[in-house]
Amino acid sequence: MKQLKYVFSDFVRNKRVNLFFLIQMIVVFLLVGLSANSIISTMKGYRAVAAIRNAQAYILSDSTSDDRFHEIFEASDENEPKLRELLSFIKERNIEKTYSQYSYPVDQFNGMPVFQYTANRSFFEVFGLTCNQGSDFTENDYVLGTDGTIPIIVGYGLRTTYSLGETYPIRDAGTGMDLHCKVIGILPRGASFYDIHNLSNEINLDHSYIKPMQDGNIESMSFSDVDMAISSTVFFTNNVDEVRSVQQKSKELGLFDYKVSTPQERIQWFVEHMKERNLFLLSIATIIVIFAAIGMSANLSMIISKNMREYSIHILCGGRYIDIYKRLFMQMLILMLIALVPTAISIGLSTSLFVTAIFAVMISVAIMTTPIIKLYAMPINRLLKEGI
Amino acid sequence: MDIAIRLDSVTKTYLTGTTQTTALNGISMTVNRGEMVAVMGASGSGKTTLMNIIGLLDDATTGTYLLNGKDIGSLKDKSKAELRNASFGFVVQDFALVDQYTVKQNVELPFTYSKLRRSRDEKDARIHEVLKMLGIENKEKERAVNLSGGQRQRVAIARAIICNPDIILADEPTGALDSVTSSEIMDVLAKLHSTGKTILVVTHDSNVAQCCQRVITISDGKIL
Numbered sequence: 001m002k003q004l005k006y007v008f009s010d011f012v013r014n015k016r017v018n019l020f021f022l023i024q025m026i027v028v029f030l031l032v033g034l035s036a037n038s039i040i041s042t043m044k045g046y047r048a049v050a051a052i053r054n055a056q057a058y059i060l061s062d063s064t065s066d067d068r069f070h071e072i073f074e075a076s077d078e079n080e081p082k083l084r085e086l087l088s089f090i091k092e093r094n095i096e097k098t099y100s101q102y103s104y105p106v107d108q109f110n111g112m113p114v115f116q117y118t119a120n121r122s123f124f125e126v127f128g129l130t131c132n133q134g135s136d137f138t139e140n141d142y143v144l145g146t147d148g149t150i151p152i153i154v155g156y157g158l159r160t161t162y163s164l165g166e167t168y169p170i171r172d173a174g175t176g177m178d179l180h181c182k183v184i185g186i187l188p189r190g191a192s193f194y195d196i197h198n199l200s201n202e203i204n205l206d207h208s209y210i211k212p213m214q215d216g217n218i219e220s221m222s223f224s225d226v227d228m229a230i231s232s233t234v235f236f237t238n239n240v241d242e243v244r245s246v247q248q249k250s251k252e253l254g255l256f257d258y259k260v261s262t263p264q265e266r267i268q269w270f271v272e273h274m275k276e277r278n279l280f281l282l283s284i285a286t287i288i289v290i291f292a293a294i295g296m297s298a299n300l301s302m303i304i305s306k307n308m309r310e311y312s313i314h315i316l317c318g319g320r321y322i323d324i325y326k327r328l329f330m331q332m333l334i335l336m337l338i339a340l341v342p343t344a345i346s347i348g349l350s351t352s353l354f355v356t357a358i359f360a361v362m363i364s365v366a367i368m369t370t371p372i373i374k375l376y377a378m379p380i381n382r383l384l385k386e387g388i
Numbered sequence: 389m390d391i392a393i394r395l396d397s398v399t400k401t402y403l404t405g406t407t408q409t410t411a412l413n414g415i416s417m418t419v420n421r422g423e424m425v426a427v428m429g430a431s432g433s434g435k436t437t438l439m440n441i442i443g444l445l446d447d448a449t450t451g452t453y454l455l456n457g458k459d460i461g462s463l464k465d466k467s468k469a470e471l472r473n474a475s476f477g478f479v480v481q482d483f484a485l486v487d488q489y490t491v492k493q494n495v496e497l498p499f500t501y502s503k504l505r506r507s508r509d510e511k512d513a514r515i516h517e518v519l520k521m522l523g524i525e526n527k528e529k530e531r532a533v534n535l536s537g538g539q540r541q542r543v544a545i546a547r548a549i550i551c552n553p554d555i556i557l558a559d560e561p562t563g564a565l566d567s568v569t570s571s572e573i574m575d576v577l578a579k580l581h582s583t584g585k586t587i588l589v590v591t592h593d594s595n596v597a598q599c600c601q602r603v604i605t606i607s608d609g610k611i612l
Contacts, residue, residue: 002500002501009488009489009493013488309486310486312484313484313485313486313497314497314500314501315445315469315472316445316472316478316480316484317472317473317478317497317498317500317501317547318469318470318472318473318474318498318500318501318502319469319500319501320465320466320469321465323501379446380445380446384440384445
């Protein structure tokens with residue numbers, strides 16, 4: 001720790017070189033952090049949707065042309081009842097179970113957007129979501145009640161805004177209707193799920209509340225509600241004909257053109273797409289890292305050259321090479337920790353940050369190797385000759 | 389008389405590419421405790437190499453070096469660094485100060501590597517004592533770069549004696565100073581000698597050598 005004061009004094013004296021060094025590190029760590037985050041998130045997402053991936057299931061991919069899509073939306077008043085009919089048709093099919101959810105941003109809480117989710121039974125089952133305070137939704141909660149109170153489950157971040165057991169007036173984001181919602185459960189901190197269409201996006205539920213998609217409530221759903229509910233549906237069934245009948249029904253009603261596919265196909269497509277993207281990112285990162293490492297190594301050599309006189313004087317006063325190494329190491333460590341801050345802010349305290357930190361240590365050791373070997377190979381008398 | 393430094397048949401050779409250069413060729417000498425000795429010689433005669441070996445900044449290729457009766461050849465780097473810190477004070481021609489450090493920061497540098505634990509107050513008191521002795525106590529907070537040559541050499545001497553070493557090694561201590569300042573600096577060294585310090589002065593200035601009790605002359609790596 002004796003060397004720490006000299007490290008800080010060096011930062012003050014050689015601001016420009018150290019700042020340049022720091023910027024190089026920030027760029028490299030950000031790039032590595034983002035790449036690692038993308039890869040790890042995709043892997044996590046891939047694992048998280050195992051319940052969908054491993055099941056016999058189907059999804060309806062929207063293949064409606066843009067023009068047709070606009071026509072349907074422009075005539076939403078006319079098409080709204082048809083969409084409801086399609087949703088009712090889905091519910092009437094002999095399908096083992098369906099997974100469906102949709103959401104709206106509704107508010108801000110401490111600068112974070114608050115989302116209102118509406119989800120059916122399988123949402124919780126597929127992602128293993130369960131409350132750690134209060135209770136999960138029961139079968140009855142998915143049935144439209146008579147007292148007009150809707151049970152909701154809130155994310156951890158909203159637990160003080162929406163207290164367990166209390167009822168709150170909430171305006172439904174989809175329909176604009178005023179609802180009375182009773183908080184029946186609170187999710188644990190960091191509860192999340194993945195969209196099968198974008199596995200790299202972990203959707204955190206800390207600032208969300210979830211209401212059940214209630215049977216018999218189709219009439220009060222808005223056009224967007226029904227559209228999102230249908231397009232997010234995953235059909236868990238062995239009978240593909242039941243799913244094709246939905247596709248056919250949509251066509252008959254003059255609604256969207258759906259293509260029946262499996263979630264596995266969709267997930268596989270996404271994984272392949274992410275592989276290509278991550279490979280591209282990693283290739284760029286590798287090139288930048290190589291150049292940056294050379295640059296940083298040269299920069300470190302420059303710092304050592306600039307400080308050679310000071311090091312010599314320290315040795316004259318009883319210091320050793322090991323003290324210089326300690327000092328350089330501390331200097332690198334401090335710069336490295338500062339350089340990791342932007343990455344930590346952008347990707348959060350996560351496995352990706354840990355991976356980036358390990359990378360940071362490895363690259364720091366790598367860039368320190370050449371200058372330190374050079375220094376080590378220099379006898380003290382030569383160091384003094386060059387320094388003093 | 390106690391022998392502080394004893395060299396027996398010390399040689400130092402350097403290999404530059406395929407060429408072998410002999411800087412010291414069988415040097416044998418002794419310096420008694422409390423003695424003030426000048427080492428004279430032309431440029432390239434081996435004076436600085438000799439000083440570096442004595443000051444544990446370089447190793448002899450062959451021969452024996454006894455410091456206070458102890459064989460230095462068998463010591464590890466750590467022990468040598470500790471000895472460098474505790475037993476030697478170095479004063480060099482260009483002062484060897486860190487320009488951006490204050491006088492106090494320069495002077496207290498040997499404390500960083502000292503094995504002796506001192507409190508902040510003890511360090512401050514010692515720094516003040518030494519600076520006062522050298523007449524630069526009012527310069528404590530000045531940056532070294534802002535001082536005159538004479539003042540800088542006084543700071544270097546202050547740093548050399550801060551840990552109260554037995555031996556002061558001065559390599560051309562007046563080489564960068566005018567005659568008046570040189571004389572002042574030699575007076576300081578003489579004063580230190582009078583307190584019992586062993587002082588070795590490398591110089592090619594006969595006026596400086598005259599201030600010493602004994603003169604050793606080196607030529608081509610040999611003592612004449």
